[in-house]
Amino acid sequence: MRYMLLICATDGEDAGPDDGTGMTIEQWVEEYDRRGIRLEGDRFAEPSDATTVRVRGGEVLLTDGPFADTKERIAGYDLLECADLDEAIEVASKHPMARAGMVEVRPFWTG
Template identity: 60%
Template sequence: MKYLLLICTDDSVTIDDPAELDAQAWVDEMDARGARLMGDRVRPAEDVTTVRVREGSLLLTDGPFADSKEHMAGFDVIDCADLDEAVEIASRHPMARFGMVEVWPFWTE
């Protein structure tokens, strides 16, 4: 089953050693397991544009939808047997210790 991992940072968390956020070892491990299909970092929240169309009018908002100290920093798409494996994979991501990782199952018919 495929899952989207939303890798979220928390600006209120103080990190003593920025090297602890380096996800390369996690990426290498998940690639070697064949679990990670793709992933990438995204630009900071100040570069986000939220798009809505209401009653035929285009509404643009600078920044993400939610005004929060937490915001998406990247994503990964993984393929694994079940939610338990997806949670295990997400829990190993460095950002799980300093921010959060949301595990979203893909829609299947």
């Protein structure tokens, strides 16, 4: 079962997640890469660098910024292959940004 971890940071809060408990991001990546659970992942540029694209009436409309302008922003993602939701929750709870921000665990569409 594939899950996407959407790593969420809150604007205005220090993105530095390390409060001295649990894994660092490097340790987390290494651990779950080694176990074959994390398939890939990366960090995003700032939401202010985003461009939102819509096509209406055949016309391409561009907006500066993300589609949802909220205090929370998606700072990165990690793609997981897990046995079930419990495993995905466990992996997400070990991510350092679960302590500093929050992590959404989203299963992939299975129809």
